Amino acid sequence: MDTIKNEFLTKGYTKIDQLFDSTEAEKLLEIYNSVLNDKEKTTHLRSDLAGIDTTNKAIERITQIMRPSLVVPKILGHIAYKKALHYAKKLLGDDMELDFDMLINKAPHTNTPTPWHQDAAYWINLPDKRAVSCWIALDNVYESNGCMWFLPVPDQQILKHNNLPNGGALYCNADTTHAIPVPLQVGGCTFHDGFTLHYSKGNTTDSQRRALILNFRPKEMIKLERNQGIDHTGVRKQRS
Template sequence: MLKNDFVNNGFGHLDQLLSFDEVVELRKLYDVLLEDKKLTAGLRSDLSGNSSNSEAVEKITQIMLPSSIEPQLLEKQVYTKALAWARDLLGDDMALDFDMLINKAPFTDTETPWHQDAAYWIDLPDKRSVSCWIALDDVYEENGCMWFARRHDQKLLEHSHKIAGGALSVQAFPENGKPLPLKAGGCSFHDGFTLHYSKGNSTNGQRRALILNFRPQEMIKLERERGMDHTGKRKFRKSDDAL
C-alpha cells in the first residue's frame, strides 16, 4: 500500500514505524538538542524567519544534522527502519543524506507554507529522493500535521521567501491538498517534488518531528563534491534553474 501510494502520488504513510518505547527514547535526545542553543549553534534556525532576535521564542525550530551533534541517534532503530523502507521504495542504492529536527513550539500558530523540498537542493542527474517524516507526538491539524498534494511530475515550481530567512513557499495554493494526522511513532514518506504544508501549532504541547532524507549513494557523493552538505547559509532554486 505504501509503495503504491508513493509511486502514484509522491507520498504515503505508515501508521506505526516505531514503538512507544522507541518514541520515548528519541524524545529524550530530541529535547536535549531542542533546549541547548549553544550545542546546536550553526545548525539551528527558526523557519518562521524570526532568527534575528536571539531572545525571541523560536516558532519553528529546525536543527540540521542532529546526529552529528548526538551520535547516539544513529544507534536508534528508526534510522535502520526508515532506510529499509527507502530502499523498498526507490532501490537498494538509497542511503542517508541528512537528518533534521523540526519542532513547532506551543501556541506559536505559525504555518509552514506549501513548498517542495527540492527547492532547497542542488540539481542532480538522478532525482530519486525520499524524506521520512516521523511524528514524535500525536500530530493533527491544530498542532501542525503535514498536508500533502498529489505529485504529478518532477517539475520544480517557482519558490520565494514570504519572510526573509523563513521557509520557502510556492506561489500557487494546491487545490487537492489534504492533512495527514498521525499518532506518535507513525511516519510519512514523500518525494522531493511533492508539495507539502503544515498549519501552525495552536495547542499547549510541542510538535516534534524527526526527518530523515535518503537519496542514491552516488548522488550524495556528487553533492559533497559540489560542496553541498545541507549546512551553512540556506540557498534555494527559484525554479528548475540550477542554484
C-alpha cells in the same frame, strides 16, 4: 508493502501508521529534547523556518536543527534510522542511503504555518532525481498542532519559490484545494518525494509538535553533493 509503494510512486507520498513503538519513541525523545534545548551546540545548525522575529529574537516559532546526528551521534543508532532506511530502499531501490537528518519543532501556541513548498527547490540539480524524506511524528499530530498536508505535483516540476523574510523558509503559490492532511500517532511517519508539495498549519495547542525528518537518496548522488560542498548544514536558499 506493494500498496505503500504504489501509493508513493503514484501520489508522491504515503504513510506508515507505526514505524516504532512508544518505548522506542521515549528513547528518541530523550535525545531529541537534549538537542532541541542545547542552543550553544546547535547554534550553527539552528534556524527559525518562520524567519527571525525582529520584535523578539529569543522566540523560535518553527525551530529547525539540521544534522542533529552531528551534535549527538548516538541518535544514528536509534531504530528509527534503520527502519526508515529499510522503507526507503523498498520504495526507491537498494542504493538509497541517509543523506541528512533534521528536527523541526513547533512550540505550543506559536500558531505559525510552515508554507507550501517542495523540498527539491532547496537541492542542487542531480542526474538521479530519486529522493525520499521520512517525516516521523514524536507527538500525536493533527491539523491544529501541525500535521503534514500533501499535494502531488505532476511530471517532477519544480515550481517558482521565494524566501520568507528575515531568513525564513522557501514558499511557493499553488492551488492547494485538493491537498490532504495526514494525522499521525507517536511513532508514525510519512514518506514523500522531493517534488510533492507539502505544508503544515501552526501549533495552536498546549503541547509541542516535534518531528524528526530523515532524507535518503542514492549513495552516488550523496557523493556528488559532498563533492560540491553540499552537506545540508549551510544557509537555506533556492538551488533548483
